[in-house]
Each structure stands twice: as structure tokens, then as C-alpha cells.
Amino acid sequence: MAETLATRTVVRVQAETFDTAAETLALTEGRTDLGAVVTFTGLCRDEGGVLASLEIEHYPGMAEEEIGRVVEEAKQRWPLAGVTVVHRFGLIKPGEPIVLVVTASLHRTEAFEAASFLMDFLKTKAPFWKKQHLSEASSGGWVGAKQADDAAAERWKA
Amino acid sequence: MKALYFAWVRERIGKAEEEITPPQGVKTVADLIGWLSGQGEGYALAFENNKTIRAALDRAHVKHDAAIENAREIAFFPPMTGG
Numbered sequence: 001m002a003e004t005l006a007t008r009t010v011v012r013v014q015a016e017t018f019d020t021a022a023e024t025l026a027l028t029e030g031r032t033d034l035g036a037v038v039t040f041t042g043l044c045r046d047e048g049g050v051l052a053s054l055e056i057e058h059y060p061g062m063a064e065e066e067i068g069r070v071v072e073e074a075k076q077r078w079p080l081a082g083v084t085v086v087h088r089f090g091l092i093k094p095g096e097p098i099v100l101v102v103t104a105s106l107h108r109t110e111a112f113e114a115a116s117f118l119m120d121f122l123k124t125k126a127p128f129w130k131k132q133h134l135s136e137a138s139s140g141g142w143v144g145a146k147q148a149d150d151a152a153a154e155r156w157k158a
Numbered sequence: 159m160k161a162l163y164f165a166w167v168r169e170r171i172g173k174a175e176e177e178i179t180p181p182q183g184v185k186t187v188a189d190l191i192g193w194l195s196g197q198g199e200g201y202a203l204a205f206e207n208n209k210t211i212r213a214a215l216d217r218a219h220v221k222h223d224a225a226i227e228n229a230r231e232i233a234f235f236p237p238m239t240g241g
Binding site: 042056057058059061062065066087098099119122123124125126127128129130131142143144145146149 | 162164165166168214217218219233235236237238239240241
């Protein structure tokens with residue numbers, strides 16, 4: 001019977017920013033078996049200069065648990081050696097990172113696919129909500145869920 | 159049981175959480191939405207398009223036909239927009 005991969009798993013929900021290089025190193029350090037690491041960082045964009053900041057609300061407790069469930073599903077689907085997901089909440093300025101997904105594996109295909117799967121499912125399942133604060137006096141408002149995000153998650157069900 | 163509200167559901171109801179004691183006949187999430195909708199203007203507004211409202215029982219997503227049974231915590235929120 002093949003030895004199962006020991007998957008290093010890190011899930012964090014936090015207000016502070018994160019260091020992608022340090023998070024990546026934490027997954028790969030001391031290992032000589034890995035062939036691939038994929039990192040995805042989601043950034044706060046300024047929407048053509050009109051966005052002053054994003055306010056991200058979350059459901060404490062469930063946010064970590066739901067990300068954990070999505071990570072478990074990814075581990076069932078692909079042989080992963082490591083997974084890290086960090087998602088921020090609170091006030092975030094344009095240019096700052098919001099979310100980090102790191103996947104490590106022996107070969108690139110599973111790392112790429114798992115990272116993409118994780119992002120698609122985090123967007124539709126993890127309890128976070130974005131509110132926009134605009135640079136102009138107008139108030140902005142809650143970001144609506146996108147059909148395109150549901151469709152992106154749906155494609156993994158085939 | 160404890161009820162939690164997030165994003166614009168929270169804003170419309172005017173509070174983030176409260177203790178609720180629904181009557182006997184409230185068995186499902188849909189029943190609870192119906193009962194809460196009658197608790198005031200803010201609740202009615204929060205649940206006016208109740209198809210768009212998502213719910214979680216004890217921190218796990220559920221559909222509106224899910225039975226509440228002995229859940230300690232229920233949360234209502236709009237579709238999620240994280241990531």
C-alpha cells in the first residue's frame with residue numbers, strides 16, 4: 001500500500017496582513033520530495049480609482065470551519081503535500097492582499113488544480129462579505145455575489 | 159436559540175445577534191424566516207427576498223427546508239463575497 005502523503009495544513013482568518021514567502025516556506029521547509037508549489041494571492045483593487053477601502057465582515061468560527069471543509073475536499077480530490085489558506089477581515093486598502101492559497105504537491109497539475117478549486121469554493125462557501133467604501137462622498141455598499149463565481153465553483157462538480 | 163445576522167441582513171435588522179424563542183410550530187429554517195419576518199419592519203425588509211438569504215445551523219450551511227431541531231445557533235446572511 002502506498003504511503004499516504006502527510007499534508008501540512010494551515011487555515012487562518014486574521015485582520016493583519018500576511019507574508020506570502022514566509023507562508024510558502026512554512027509548507028516546503030525541510031522537504032525534498034516536493035515538485036510544485038502554487039501560490040495565489042487575491043488583492044484589493046481600486047476599481048479604477050474609485051475605491052477607498054474594502055470592509056470585510058466574517059462569521060467568526062464558521063469562517064475557519066468552512067475553509068477547513070473546503071480544504072478537506074481538496075485533499076480528497078488531489079494528492080497534496082501541503083495546503084495553506086489565509087483570509088483577512090476588517091478594513092483593507094487597495095493594493096493590500098486579502099486572501100492567500102498555497103498548495104504543494106509532487107507534480108504541478110494537482111497543485112494548480114487544487115489552488116483553483118480552493119479559490120472557487122472559498123468565494124461561494126466561506127462566510128465573508130465585502131463592503132465597498134468609495135473615495136467620493138457616496139457610500140459604496142455591499143458587493144453582490146457574482147453568477148460567474150457560482151459557475152466557476154459549479155464546473156468542479158462534473 | 160441564538161440568532162446571528164451578517165452584512166446587510168444585520169444592517170436591516172439593526173443588530174448582530176439576539177436570543178430568540180420561536181413558537182412550537184416553527185420546525186424548519188423557512189418557518190423561522192417566516193416567523194422572524196413578522197417581528198418588525200427591519201426583519202420584514204431583511205427577509206423580503208427570502209430566496210436570496212442563506213442560512214447556517216451551528217456553523218454549517220443548510221437549505222431552507224432543513225429542520226432546526228436542537229440547533230443552538232442559526233445565522234442568516236446574503237450570498238458570500240469573500241476571496
